Amino acid sequence: MSIGSTTPGAAAAGEQTREQVRPERATRRKKPLSEGKRQERRLGWLLCAPAAFVMVAVTAYPILYSFWLSLQRYDLKFPDEREFVWFENYVTVLGNGYWWSAFGVTMLITVVSVVIELVLGMGLALIMHRTLIGRGLVRTSALIPYGIVTVVAAFSWRYAWTPGTGYLANLVSPEGAPLTERASALAIIIGAEIWKTTPFMALLLMAGLALVPDDLLKAASMDGASAWQRFVRVMLPVMKPAILVALLFRTLDALRVFDNIYVLTAGANNTSSVSMIAYNNLIRGLNLGIGSTMSVLIFLTVAIIAFVFVKLFGTAAPGSDDGSKR
Amino acid sequence: MNAKLKWGLLDAIVVVFALVPVLWIVSLSFKTTATLTDGNFIPRDWTLENYRTIFQTDQFVRALVNSIGIALISTVIAVVLGTMAAYAISRLDFPGKSLLVGVSLLIAMFPQVSLVSPLFDIERQAGLFDTWPGLILPYITFALPLAIYTLSAFFKQIPWDLEKAAKMDGATQAEAFRKVIAPLAAPGVFTTAILVFIFCWNDFLFAISLTSTEQSRTVPVALSFFTGASQFEDPTGAISAAAVVITIPIILFVLFFQKRIVAGLTSGAVKG
Numbered sequence: 001m002s003i004g005s006t007t008p009g010a011a012a013a014g015e016q017t018r019e020q021v022r023p024e025r026a027t028r029r030k031k032p033l034s035e036g037k038r039q040e041r042r043l044g045w046l047l048c049a050p051a052a053f054v055m056v057a058v059t060a061y062p063i064l065y066s067f068w069l070s071l072q073r074y075d076l077k078f079p080d081e082r083e084f085v086w087f088e089n090y091v092t093v094l095g096n097g098y099w100w101s102a103f104g105v106t107m108l109i110t111v112v113s114v115v116i117e118l119v120l121g122m123g124l125a126l127i128m129h130r131t132l133i134g135r136g137l138v139r140t141s142a143l144i145p146y147g148i149v150t151v152v153a154a155f156s157w158r159y160a161w162t163p164g165t166g167y168l169a170n171l172v173s174p175e176g177a178p179l180t181e182r183a184s185a186l187a188i189i190i191g192a193e194i195w196k197t198t199p200f201m202a203l204l205l206m207a208g209l210a211l212v213p214d215d216l217l218k219a220a221s222m223d224g225a226s227a228w229q230r231f232v233r234v235m236l237p238v239m240k241p242a243i244l245v246a247l248l249f250r251t252l253d254a255l256r257v258f259d260n261i262y263v264l265t266a267g268a269n270n271t272s273s274v275s276m277i278a279y280n281n282l283i284r285g286l287n288l289g290i291g292s293t294m295s296v297l298i299f300l301t302v303a304i305i306a307f308v309f310v311k312l313f314g315t316a317a318p319g320s321d322d323g324s325k326r
Numbered sequence: 327m328n329a330k331l332k333w334g335l336l337d338a339i340v341v342v343f344a345l346v347p348v349l350w351i352v353s354l355s356f357k358t359t360a361t362l363t364d365g366n367f368i369p370r371d372w373t374l375e376n377y378r379t380i381f382q383t384d385q386f387v388r389a390l391v392n393s394i395g396i397a398l399i400s401t402v403i404a405v406v407l408g409t410m411a412a413y414a415i416s417r418l419d420f421p422g423k424s425l426l427v428g429v430s431l432l433i434a435m436f437p438q439v440s441l442v443s444p445l446f447d448i449e450r451q452a453g454l455f456d457t458w459p460g461l462i463l464p465y466i467t468f469a470l471p472l473a474i475y476t477l478s479a480f481f482k483q484i485p486w487d488l489e490k491a492a493k494m495d496g497a498t499q500a501e502a503f504r505k506v507i508a509p510l511a512a513p514g515v516f517t518t519a520i521l522v523f524i525f526c527w528n529d530f531l532f533a534i535s536l537t538s539t540e541q542s543r544t545v546p547v548a549l550s551f552f553t554g555a556s557q558f559e560d561p562t563g564a565i566s567a568a569a570v571v572i573t574i575p576i577i578l579f580v581l582f583f584q585k586r587i588v589a590g591l592t593s594g595a596v597k598g
Contacts (some may be wrong), residue, residue, distance in 0.1 A: 037419075044420030051411040052426055055433050058467035062444035069444065127340055131333045138337050140584045147576040147587075148348065149528050151546040152569040156351040159562060167350065170365045195347065200591070207592035252435040259530040263550060273529070275439040282443045283535055289406040291443040301441040306435055312536050 063299060069292035080248075089293040096276060099294070105186065106273040110254040113193045117250060118243075120194065121201030128202060129209045129241035142199040150196060154263035156190045161264075182269045189271065192260045197253070201246050207243025209235070244313045248306070255302055274298050348573065355566035362562055376567035386568055388540045389548035393572065394496060396458055396544060397526040400465035405519050407466070408473025409511075415474065416481035428470035438468065442535045458539045464532045469522040476521060479593040480514025517590040520579050527575065545572045 033041075072083045093099050128139050145153070160166040163177050178184035211236050220230045222272065236243075258275040265271045278298060282291030350367065357364075358371040380386040415423055445464060446455070454460035484507070492502040533544045543551075549568055552561040580587065 040418050041420040044414040044418040044423065047410040047414035047418075048422075048426050051407040051474065052429070054407065054463075055429060055467055056472055058445075059433055059436055062441050062448060065448065066440065069447065075336055124340060127333075127336050131337055132330055133333055134337045136584065138340050139588055140580055141341045142583060143580040143587055144344050144348060144577065146591075147524050147580055148573055149530075149546055149569075149576070151334065151530050151549055152351065152573055153347055155549065155565055155569055156347040156354075159354055160347070160350055164365060165354075165363045166560065167367045187421065194353040195343070199344070203588060203591045206588075210592070249435070252437075256437050256439065256441065258530075259546075262530070262534075267559055275437070278439050278504070279531070279535060281440065282446060288443060288447055291446075295440040295443045298437045302437045302440075 054131075058272075063296075066292045066295045066299075069288050070296050072289050074287075074289040074292075076288060077207060085289075089289050090297075093290060093293050093297065098272070099274075101270050102272045102274045102277045105271060106255060106257065106275075108186065109190055109193065109257050109273065113190050114247065114250050114254055116190075116194050117198045117201045118247065119203055120198045121246070124198060124202035125205035125209055129206050142202065144199075145196050146203070148196070148200040150259040150261055153196055154260045155193055157188060158264050159194075161188055161261075179265055180269065182271060185265050185269060185271050189257075189260050189264055192264065193254065193257060196260075196306075198249060201250055204246035204249065205239065205242055208239035209244070212238045246310075248309050251309070252302055252306060256306070274301075336374060342548075348497045351566050351569050351573075354562065355570045357563060359563060377571075380564050380568050380571070385540060385548055385552075386545070386564075389543050389545045390567065390571070392458070392540075392542055393544040393546075395526065396461050396465070396542070397523055398460045399458070400469060401519050401523045403462070404466045404469035404473050404522050408430055408470055408477050408518065408522075409515060411470075412474050412477030412481055416488065427474075430474050434471035434475075434504045436468075438464075438531055442531065444552040445532075446535060455536060456542050458542055459534050461529075461532060461542060461544070464536070465526045465529065469525050472525060473518050475592065476518045476590050477514055480509065480517070480590075484510045484514075513586065514590075517583070517586040520583055520587060521590050524576065525580065527572070 016182060070089055071084060072082060073088070122286050124142060127238045128135070133139055158179065160168040161178050163169045163174075169178060172178070173184075176184075178188060192278045216234055216238075217230055224250055225233065256275055257273045258279065261267060261271060261273055261276050262279075267273075272280070274294065275298070278294035280290055281287045281294060285291070353367060353369055354362065354375050356372050356374070357369040358373045358375065360439040361369060361371045364370065411426065414420070415427065442465065449460045455464070486507070488506050488510070489502045492506045493499065497505065528546070529544070529552075530546045533547045534550070535544045537547060540548075545568060549565055552565045579584070
């Protein structure tokens with residue numbers, strides 16, 4: 001290790017230097033770069049370039065292009081009327097009841113489903129982590145909702161709630177058609193979201209649980225802490241970073257809700273999310289101007305929420321380097 | 327004994343919670359047309375008719391080929407690019423490293439619908455609309471953060487000193503890589519490939535927005551079109567059968583690689 005960064009850089013030695021200079025803080029001193037160091041940099045850039053290029057090309061450029069489109073009247077049904085209108089589209093969208101209805105629906109789905117998922121996910125994580133029997137079975141079953149295609153699950157729920165066809169509809173409301181009323185339809189959408197993503201939340205939380213030292217729990221227990229006290233006073237503080245990461249990931253994911261709504265209600269009875277109405281304006285309505293305006297607004301919303309999250313909680317990164325230990 | 331009973335009960339709740347919706351769609355797919363709407367959880371009349379029907383239609387078979395092809399190609403490319411980047415991130419020191427990590431985190435949280443309108447227009451003009459590459463591109467983009475995170479978490483656990491040891495024992499650089507490092511890295515790469523495949527297999531929003539014909543429509547989208555304009559009298563049975571078919575790979579992954587998937591998700595995503 002000691003010869004690592006000072007090896008004179010013949011081309012052949014560069015290869016070896018790279019292995020020896022581990023990216024440890026101690027070796028990162030300001031000094032003229034050795035040949036080996038330069039080679040390491042070049043290799044690093046070279047290896048990352050393709051991934052970075054694809055990610056930026058397919059996201060950054062389109063989002064800028066989207067902003068450009070959002071300043072135009074651009075309807076593919078009337079291509080001749082394309083013109084630059086500045087922020088007119090924004091005025092149109094923000095002054096529109098459907099947009100705000102969809103915005104409200106999206107927020108409602110996000111908040112309700114993430115809160116319930118957090119509670120259920122914590123329970124599931126505890127079960128997966130601590131169960132005495134059938135651990136493999138529980139983990140395997142829990143992964144199925146995570147892995148299953150959302151559209152498939154959504155169809156399952158749709159048929160389950162279709163009067164006559166479905167076991168749930170016949171059981172819960174033999175009279176009505178729950179998918180055709182706003183409140184019950186939203187509840188079903190939220191239920192479908194919760195079913196699909198609770199396991200993911202639980203897995204993230206389980207990674208946090210693995211960081212709680214058993215000794216600490218035993219000590220607390222010796223000192224007379226009840227199970228609830230151990231959970232609140234010992235486990236939760238250790239798990240806090242994992243919880244925040246799970247919340248952030250799931251919140252931003254829930255804001256994208258689309259598949260379930262598309263299959264379950266197609267947005268009928270004011271159950272559209274913002275993704276849904278953006279899709280409708282674009283693909284059904286072929287109105288690129290309005291569709292892009294919504295795209296930009298959704299992007300901004302997500303950016304603001306992510307920013308608030310990070311500002312409020314700090315960049316929560318669990319300290320451990322081997323998060324996968326179980 | 328009491329504790330075991332308690333855990334057994336909790337386990338049972340989880341298993342039922344997770345499996346009922348899946349069993350329900352399986353049940354629907356085996357029902358005959360006459361009993362499809364009887365609301366019974368278990369079919370009274372079993373039939374394979376629904377499966378026969380979907381495999382006879384071009385609509386489904388073509389979509390299945392598209393789904394498999396697009397998901398496999400995207401997975402391979404994303405994993406190769408992700409492996410390169412993750413190796414650099416976990417092993418090399420270079421400026422811009424944390425920027426790359428930050429950017430991929432941002433993309434992991436990016437609202438996909440924001441890309442749909444510009445990509446729709448860009449791909450229309452570039453002739454990529456309704457083609458395989460038109461879907462593969464966004465899939466790679468959104469799979470890359472996942473791949474980079476999971477892989478760099480795995481790579482950080484590899485004892486790289488073994489490589490040096492092998493070389494001291496007389497192995498060449500290539501041999502050391504092939505016989506020592508590659509076998510150690512393979513499980514991580516494989517796990518990442520599974521996660522990325524599941525992601526691509528799952529996508530609906532891009533698939534429905536950036537395709538318009540059977541040429542590149544994937545199964546989740548084809549499913550949703552069975553409902554509207556369809557040659558089946560009642561699409562419920564056909565949709566259920568098709569849904570079961572695309573669930574099979576997921577079930578197989580979960581059954582055989584449960585430990586790997588759990589390790590991949592918990593190590594990668596928590597890195598923050």
